[in-house]
Amino acid sequence: MSGRRGGRPTLEEVAARAGVGRGTVSRVINGSPRVSEQARAAVARAVAELGYVPNQAARALAGSRTDAVALVIPEAEARLFAEPYFLDLIRGVSAELADADKQLLLTLVRTAQERQRFEQYLAAQRVDGVLLASVHGDDPLPDRIRDLGIPVVMNGRRSEAEPVPYVDSDNIGAGRAAVARLVGRGRRRIATVTGPLDMYVARARLGGYRAGLAEAGHAPDEGLVATGDFTEEGGRRAMRELLDRRPELDAVFAASDVMAAGARAALREAGRTVPGDVALVGVDDSPVARLMDPPLTSVRQPIEEMGRTMARMLLRRAAGAPEEEPKRVLPTELVVRDSC
Amino acid sequence: MSGRRGGRPTLEEVAARAGVGRGTVSRVINGSPRVSEQARAAVARAVAELGYVPNQAARALAGSRTDAVALVIPEAEARLFAEPYFLDLIRGVSAELADADKQLLLTLVRTAQERQRFEQYLAAQRVDGVLLASVHGDDPLPDRIRDLGIPVVMNGRRSEAEPVPYVDSDNIGAGRAAVARLVGRGRRRIATVTGPLDMYVARARLGGYRAGLAEAGHAPDEGLVATGDFTEEGGRRAMRELLDRRPELDAVFAASDVMAAGARAALREAGRTVPGDVALVGVDDSPVARLMDPPLTSVRQPIEEMGRTMARMLLRRAAGAPEEEPKRVLPTELVVRDSC
DNA sequence: ACCAGGAATGGGAGCGCTCCCACATTAGGG
DNA sequence: CCCTAATGTGGGAGCGCTCCCATTCCTGGT
Structure with a gap:
């Protein structure tokens, strides 16, 4: 039989032992300043x-706060994306929450029905705030949660002018840095494999690519742009398309490492060497990048740091802290390996 | 001041609306059979x-059960391992818990101090059960939790005769299947790169390798066994060692895909082709396997299914269900690609 | 016709906290 | 010296449930 509470001490018992009232113990436990040193010491000893x-359920019931934060990840994305991404994100969030003694409630949302259930769950007042990962351009969930009066912070944004607080990485800078590197290595015909363009992250990286070319004085050529979907297969397909359209290309910026891997395979099929014939740069600096042959140059995002930042922002808002900057963009960094 | 926090309806209000008592509503909500059809319908409508x-905190307080389950992952492992492993595991656990309307509390344990905190947390009665991933041979945590009277299920086991309930994959079978394949392809000098031998999983896979060789009538040769540590670098080092000791080897069973990737790199360095000179088999069927060149034959573990099974077992035990088989070993499966 | 026994129900008594009000007690200010 | 204003402090009043007991209403057996 589970959980008959084995005589776990209550606040009341601590109070009795310390020779003070319930209120005083509560104040000490919660770090209120309105307590004498003497009382504080007595309570500390009794504790x-x-x-x-403290019994968390009682606390939540009486105080209507839960000391828990939900992290929501759409399941479809969890499969699709460079998977370690989410693990890194979780790691950052988890670290920051642990420091604040908050709990992490992980919610993988699979179906519309589960989404529904999650909203119900929120209505049940079970979390102090919500972190959202990988939100699509037309997703109403963030606004919905905000309207419920629950603090939210997103990872990434749905559009340039995102109204909901978010933490993003500098995706434009990522595209730019990749192109700059390619240009610096003497490449002239630089193509790109983008993500699905209904995602802001994909548009931003593409924007960075274009900005990079413009800065280098290259004329834009739409024939050098192919759309992928962040999967390996999508990368492969897009690469074939590019080779078909612009056989003379000598470099590719893939908007993710996984797509870069697909592109790499397509290049091999086509008998092109990397980096000899075609230089390749990805984004994510995921484990795949290191394992590829040749190891892939990639733009690193500070994923774990994004997680930490999100958690920090959320906690601050949940605590009703003075409104600080609700939009944060963290820098990316080019990690050079052998593919370019 | 009226505590009209957001005006969420309470049990009492539902009761009033349905024209029944609080007890009846509670019974309906919790699916008790002792309710007339009529009352049930009235309550359902009011709801x-x-x-x-239902307010979860109140429920937890009154009923001493929390509808939440903790999944504990040692942070060190999360980095080391083929990372998608944990994501798959989480996915399985999450799916099963969602079906049961339970919450998943994810805890990455970094330091000894955090471990301490986690135990405190358990003491605070905040979860109905605990799932443990990747437990080392000498870890006392599982027993500790069990002694606290909290249901536990582990992923993997610490030794052959694990006393705590667990779900494992058939690691011996995995080694055997890999070797059988290699033998079937006409390989005669089959080496292995093992994991750290203080982990049962590593010993089991090694055991399977030996059993496979024995079944094929090959004489054992300790020179064909090198110890890695489940990292790419470890795999590389072990492979160099093997090439050094037994240059005539013509096949390698690596106890993880990541180590296989390392081994592959070492083989390339040494000018050996795969699968021409040396055939290669890994374990995990992780994304890396698909992306390697050539794509890696690997033994797949049903990770997500393990997660589901763990959750199911835990929930059943937490519900005080009749003691069923507390040890479960799920089958593995060889996924053939080009590396052998 | 009567009563035992079961089914359905209402509602009191907490669960262990936080909130907040009332009551000291002490320290100045006039 | 009284009066206000801080400062600590105790404890009542819930928070919204579940548990469980008492009550009512219905069976069917004798």
């Missing part, structure tokens, strides 16, 4: 002696 | 009309 741990 | 959602 230690009894091994007291 | 729908009011959009009632």
Whole structure:
């Protein structure tokens, strides 16, 4: 049989032992300043002696706050994306929450029905805030949550002018840095494999690519742009398309490492060497990048740091802190390997 | 001041609306059979009309159960391992819990201090059960939790005779299947790169390798066994060692895909072709396997299914269900690609 | 016709906290 | 010396449920 509470001490018992009232113990536990040193010490001792741990359920019920934060990840994305991405994100969020003694509630959302259930869940007041990963351009969930009065922070944004607080990486800078590197290595015909253009992240990287070319004085050529979908297969297909359209290309910026891997395979099929015939740059600096042959030059995003930042922002808002900058864009960094 | 926090309806209000008592509503909500059809219908209508959602904190407080389950992952492992592993595991656990309307509390444990905190957390009665991933041979945590009277299920086991309930994959079978394949392809000098031998999973795969050789009538040769640590670098080092000791080897069973990738790199360095000179088999069937050149034959573990099974077992135990088989070993499956 | 026994139900009594009000107690200011 | 204003403090009043007991209403057996 589970969980008959084995005589776990209560606030009341601590109070009795310390010779003070319930209120005082509560104040000490919650770090209120309105307590004398003497009382504080007495309570601290009683807590230690009894091994007291506050009952969270009671706290949540009485205080209507839960000390828990939900991280929502759409399941479809979890499969699609360079998977380690989410693990890194989780790691960052988890670290920051642990420091604040908050709990991480992970929610993978699979179906519309599960989404529904999640909204219900939120309505049940079970979390102090919500972190959203990988939100698509037309997703109403963020606004919905905000309207419910629950603090939200997103990873990435739905559009340039995102109204909901978010933490993003500098995707434009990523595209730019990749192109700059390619140009610096003497490449002249630089193509790109983009992500699905209904995602802001894909448009931003493409924008960076274009900006990079413009800065280098290259004329734009739409024939050098092919759309992928962040999958390996999509990368492969897009690469074939590019080779078909512009056989003379000598470099490719793939908007993700996984697509770069697909592109690499297509290049091999076509008998092109990397980086000899075609130089290749990806984005994510995921493990695949290191394992590819040749190892892939890639633009690193500070994923874990994004997770930490999101959690920090959320906690601050949940605590009702003074409104600070609700939009944060973290820098990316080119990691040079052998593919260019 | 009226505590009209967001005006969420309470059980009491539902009762009033349905024209029944609090007890009856509670019974309906919790699916007790002791309710007339009529009352059930009235309550159901009131619930729908009011959009009632039970307050979880109150439930937990009154009923001492939380509807939440913790999944504990040692942070060190999360980095080391083929990372998608944990994402798959999480996916399985999450799916099963969602079906049961339970919450998943993810805990990455970094330091000894965090471990400490986690135990405190358990003491605070905040979860109905605990799932443990990647437990090392000498880890006392599982027993500790069990002694606290909290249901536990582990992923993998610490030793052959694990006392704590677990779900594992058939690692011996995995080694055997890999070797059988290699033998079937006419390989005669089959080496292996193992994981760290203080982990049962590594010993089991090695055991399978040996069993496979024995079954094929090959004489054992300890020179064909090198120890890695489940990292790419470890795989590379072990492979160099093997080439050094037994240059005539013509096949390698690596106990993980990541190590296989390392081994592949070492083979390339040494000028050996795959699968021409040396055939290669890994374990995990991770994305890396597909992306390698040539694509890697690998033994797939049903990771997501393990996650589901763990969650299912845990929920059943938490519900005080009749003691069923507490040890479950799921089958593995060889996925053939070009590396052998 | 009567009563035992079961089914359905209402509602009191908490669960262990936080909130907040009332009550000291002490320290100045006039 | 009284009066206000801080400062600590105790404890009542819930928070919204579940548990469980008492009550009512219905069976069917004798």
